[in-house]
Amino acid sequence: MDSDIIDKLKNFDLSTKEDVGVTLSNDDICLGIKECSRSLIGKIHGDKRINFNGLKETLSHIWRTQQPFTVRLVGYNIFQFAFQSEEDKQKVLLGKTWSFDGQYTILKEWTANHINWQNEAKVDLWVQIHGLPLHWISVDTGLKIGKIFDDVKDVYVPDSGSITGRWIIILAQINLNEPLLRGTKIKLGDELICVDFRYKNLQSFCYYCGIVGHGERDCTQKKEDVK
Template sequence: MRTTWGMHTSLQIVEVRMNHFQFKFQTDFDLNRVLKDGPWSFDNQLLMLKRWHKGMVGAPFDMVTPQIATEVGSRLGAVEDVERHIREDTPNYFMRVQVAFPISKPLRRGGFIADSDGERTWVNFKYERLPILCHFCGHLRHDLNHYASHLVPEKIGGVVDYQY
């Protein structure tokens, strides 16, 4: 796309998640020209362009750092480890944090983080290697069979909303 748009060094392209890219233009003129002159295609596929705004894909990219991950993890419990990426120039889509937290409370599904401007963004938490987890209430000490309110609707073909 750099060659097509005539911006060999003045365009940064960052993959923010699978099949989603952020194009960083040096000037508003270049950005507006590319948006106006579309539609564009890449590798025989239509390239959908939309002006970027904060909160489009989870946490702001400049906030996916080990320092922020440690701060967010400390809200859950005692941070034991934060995964460090080998290369600093590769984008981080997520941060893996090992946290020791009380099992008497339900797991948190996410939380807000604030950027340098004070704008708050909701970030979903994902958990790995959990023992028995109740997908109904979020506690680790039992599973779904603990709740009759879960079993009855499922037996008669109803739908149960699992929060976790």
């Protein structure tokens, strides 16, 4: 039910019949819990409204589950993906970060509690660390620099002789509700340098506020600042 309707109903005086209420038991909801336990809740992070049929068709092609899954719209750009097996659910959950129509898909396991998307809007992105001296490039350096992010899932140091051998690449967990980190300072003894962070295949990014999910033309912060 729409939240506006619920708020309006709270202001009504209930009739005697309405005030009786209904009491549920765990047996009444056991089937729903069983189905939801094999579900993922997904949010498309961005301002553009998603085409439901297009999303289902695209993800069916990308995920390639063993059995068909169902999709339900449960909020604005929020969907429930119900799988027939735990194996299919885990395969999708543990897979790489996907985007749809230029917006990232955030997946969480179903829980009976409310998901706070403000805190849970996190995805894994590949980040290049530019500006390091060649002799500083190592996995240990990447792990230490990566601590500036929420988490580091992987560190990749390219083989020498390739163009990407000049920088470290890390798979970092990024909170999409916060401005992307542009770089940081690195100190070794008396030597201090600055490194840049460059994000691979970044989707729908605002160069004004630094947040993923909208373009500069649709940036509410920019509109407020120019008033």
